[in-house]
Amino acid sequence: MNTTGSPIAQLSSVVKRYGNHTAVDGLDLMLHRGEIFALLGPNGAGKSTTISMLLGLARPDAGRVELFGEDPQQLVARRRIGVMLQSAALPPTLRVGELLRLTASYYPAPRDERETAELAGVADLLKRPYAALSGGQQRRVQFALALCGRPELLFLDEPTVGMDLEARQKLWVALRHLVAEGAGVVLTTHYLEEAEALAHRVCVMARGRVLSEGSVDDLRARVALKRVRCITRLRAAEVAAWPEVAEARDEGERLWLSTDRAESVVRRLLDADAQLGELEVQRAGLAEAFTELTRAAEAPTEATREAA
Amino acid sequence: MNAVSSAVMSAASASREMSLRRVLGAYLQEARAECLRYLRNPGFMIPTLILPTAFYLMFGILIGHANGPDAPRYLLAAYGTFGVMSPGLFGFGVALSMERDNGLLTLKRALPMPPGTYLLGKVVMSIFAAAVVSCILVLLATLVAHVQLSPAQMAGLFATNLFGALPFCAMGLMLGMLIKGTGGPGIVNLIYLPMAFMSGLWFPLSLMPKAVQDIALVLPPYHLNQVALTVVGLGHDAVWPHVAALAAFSAVFLAIAARRLRRHG
Known part of the structure; x- marks a missing residue:
C-alpha cells in the first residue's frame, strides 16, 4: 500500500486517564489517505477513547492529537471527516432525506443527495421516517450521513453490526469506492473477517497500548x-x-x-x-492471531493458570 | 519539509472554509429539522398544543362564563403562559437529557456542526411552538369566547408569549444538563405541573393560601403570567419588575448550565 506523504491524522505519545484508570497509555498512530486502518482489541482496550480523541470529543492528558494538522476540536479540521458512531439515536420522526440534508449542510462541499443515497444504498428510503426503518437500514442511513460531506477521513465504529450479509457486502463495496477516491478510513470492528477483507493496516490494542501494527499478513505471520x-x-x-x-x-x-x-x-x-x-x-486467520496476541497481553494471569 | 507540508495543509484547509451563506444554511437546516421533528412527535405536541387548548376550551370557554365575565380573558393569559412553558422544558430540557444519553449529541459534537446550531435550533423550535399555541388560544378567545382584544393587546400578548418562552428554554437547558437519560420526562413533569399550579395558572392566586402566594414569587411562570395579564388589561402591577425577574431567572439558569457544561463537558 502506498502511504507516502504526510499523515492526515496522528497521535503522538498520547495518554488519557479517567480517574485512576489509564484508558490510553502512550499511543502513537498515523493515519493516511487511501488506506483502511482497522483498530481492533478486546473491550476496554482503549479503542473508543482513541477515536474520541481523534474526533475532538475528549482531550488527551499528555501527548498530541492532530487531525489534518489541526486540533480536532477545530471546526476546519472536522469539516474534512465523516463519522459513524456505534450508537447514535437519530431523531425518529425525521425522514431519511431530511437527515441527509441536515448533515450535508454542515459541510462546505457535500455530495449531492442522490449520489450519497446511491453510494450508501438508501436511495429507496429517502421518504421514510427514520423510526420506521429496520436496524440494518438505520445503519445504512448512518453510513450515508458519514459520507455525505465528501470526507477525506471516515471514522466508522462497528459499522456493520446489525446488518445482514448482503448489506454488509454493499457497505464494503462502497468503502472500497471511497478509498479509491483517496479517502482514509478508520474502522473499529468486532468482525475479524471484516478487518481481514478490508483493512490495509491492522492495529491491535489492549490495555491502552498497541500490541501489533501492520498488514493483515504481517499480523498472521506473527502466529x-x-x-x-x-x-x-x-x-x-x-x-x-x-x-x-x-x-x-x-x-x-x-x-x-x-x-x-x-x-x-x-x-x-x-x-x-x-x-x-x-x-x-x-x-491461521486474523481471529487466531488476534486471540494469540491479546492472550499474550494478559500473560501474567494466563501463565499462573497454565502452571496450576 | 515540515514547512512545505504544513503550507499544503493550510492551503487545503483554506479551501475548506465555509461560505457565510452555507453556515447560515446550516443554522436554518437545523432549526427546520428541530421544528419538523417535534411537529411530528405526539409526545411533544400533546403537552405543548393540545393540553393548553383543551384546558382553555373547558375552563375558559365552556364553563368559563360561570366564573365571571373576565374568566375567558384571564385564562387566555394564564393558558398562554402554561403553553409557552412546555416547549422549553420538554423540547429543550427533556430532549437534551435524552440526547446526552443516547449518542445523538456526541455524534453532533463529532460532526462539523457550526457552534451554537444545536442550541439555537432548539430555541427557534420553542419560539415557533409558542407562536403556534398563542395563535390557537387567541383565535379561540376572540372567535369563540368573544373576548375583545385591541390590535395592540394582541400584538403585546404575542410578544409576551414568544419572549416568555425564553426563560423556560434557559430552565430546560439547565435541567437537561443536570438530568441525564430516560428519567428526564418524569422529572420535568414533576416540576412543570406543580410549578404551573403554584404560579396561579389554573386558579387565581388570591384564592390560594398565603404560603402558596409567597412561593409563587420565586416561580418564573408567575411573573410571566403577571406580564400577560397586564397586557390583556387585567393586571394591576407595573410590568418591569416581572420582566426583570424573568431576566434574572434566565441568567441564573444559564449560569448553572454553563458551569455544569464546563465541569462535565
Whole structure:
C-alpha cells in the first residue's frame, strides 16, 4: 500500500486517564489517505477513547492529537471527516432525506443527495421516517450521513453490526469506492473477517497500548498456527492430548484443530485413521492471531493458570 | 519539509472554509429539522398544543362564563403562559437529557456542526411552538369566547408569549444538563405541573393560601403570567419588575448550565 506523504491524522505519545484508570497509555498512530486502518482489541482496550480523541470529543492528558494538522476540536479540521458512531439515536420522526440534508449542510462541499443515497444504498428510503426503518437500514442511513460531506477521513465504529450479509457486502463495496477516491478510513470492528477483507493496516490494542501494527499478513505471520480440518473417527478429546496440537474440537462429524506443526500432525492423523477424508490445512486467520496476541497481553494471569 | 507540508495543509484547509451563506444554511437546516421533528412527535405536541387548548376550551370557554365575565380573558393569559412553558422544558430540557444519553449529541459534537446550531435550533423550535399555541388560544378567545382584544393587546400578548418562552428554554437547558437519560420526562413533569399550579395558572392566586402566594414569587411562570395579564388589561402591577425577574431567572439558569457544561463537558 502506498502511504507516502504526510499523515492526515496522528497521535503522538498520547495518554488519557479517567480517574485512576489509564484508558490510553502512550499511543502513537498515523493515519493516511487511501488506506483502511482497522483498530481492533478486546473491550476496554482503549479503542473508543482513541477515536474520541481523534474526533475532538475528549482531550488527551499528555501527548498530541492532530487531525489534518489541526486540533480536532477545530471546526476546519472536522469539516474534512465523516463519522459513524456505534450508537447514535437519530431523531425518529425525521425522514431519511431530511437527515441527509441536515448533515450535508454542515459541510462546505457535500455530495449531492442522490449520489450519497446511491453510494450508501438508501436511495429507496429517502421518504421514510427514520423510526420506521429496520436496524440494518438505520445503519445504512448512518453510513450515508458519514459520507455525505465528501470526507477525506471516515471514522466508522462497528459499522456493520446489525446488518445482514448482503448489506454488509454493499457497505464494503462502497468503502472500497471511497478509498479509491483517496479517502482514509478508520474502522473499529468486532468482525475479524471484516478487518481481514478490508483493512490495509491492522492495529491491535489492549490495555491502552498497541500490541501489533501492520498488514493483515504481517499480523498472521506473527502466529505460526495452522488450522486442520477433516472427517475422521478420531475425536477431539483424543487428539488434543497429542503434544503438537494446540487446540482441538469436534464440529459435528468433523474434527477441527490448530497446530504449529501441521505436517507432522497430518502424518499422524493419516496413520491413525486410514479412512480420514476431506482434509484441509489453512494458515491461521486474523481471529487466531488476534486471540494469540491479546492472550499474550494478559500473560501474567494466563501463565499462573497454565502452571496450576 | 515540515514547512512545505504544513503550507499544503493550510492551503487545503483554506479551501475548506465555509461560505457565510452555507453556515447560515446550516443554522436554518437545523432549526427546520428541530421544528419538523417535534411537529411530528405526539409526545411533544400533546403537552405543548393540545393540553393548553383543551384546558382553555373547558375552563375558559365552556364553563368559563360561570366564573365571571373576565374568566375567558384571564385564562387566555394564564393558558398562554402554561403553553409557552412546555416547549422549553420538554423540547429543550427533556430532549437534551435524552440526547446526552443516547449518542445523538456526541455524534453532533463529532460532526462539523457550526457552534451554537444545536442550541439555537432548539430555541427557534420553542419560539415557533409558542407562536403556534398563542395563535390557537387567541383565535379561540376572540372567535369563540368573544373576548375583545385591541390590535395592540394582541400584538403585546404575542410578544409576551414568544419572549416568555425564553426563560423556560434557559430552565430546560439547565435541567437537561443536570438530568441525564430516560428519567428526564418524569422529572420535568414533576416540576412543570406543580410549578404551573403554584404560579396561579389554573386558579387565581388570591384564592390560594398565603404560603402558596409567597412561593409563587420565586416561580418564573408567575411573573410571566403577571406580564400577560397586564397586557390583556387585567393586571394591576407595573410590568418591569416581572420582566426583570424573568431576566434574572434566565441568567441564573444559564449560569448553572454553563458551569455544569464546563465541569462535565
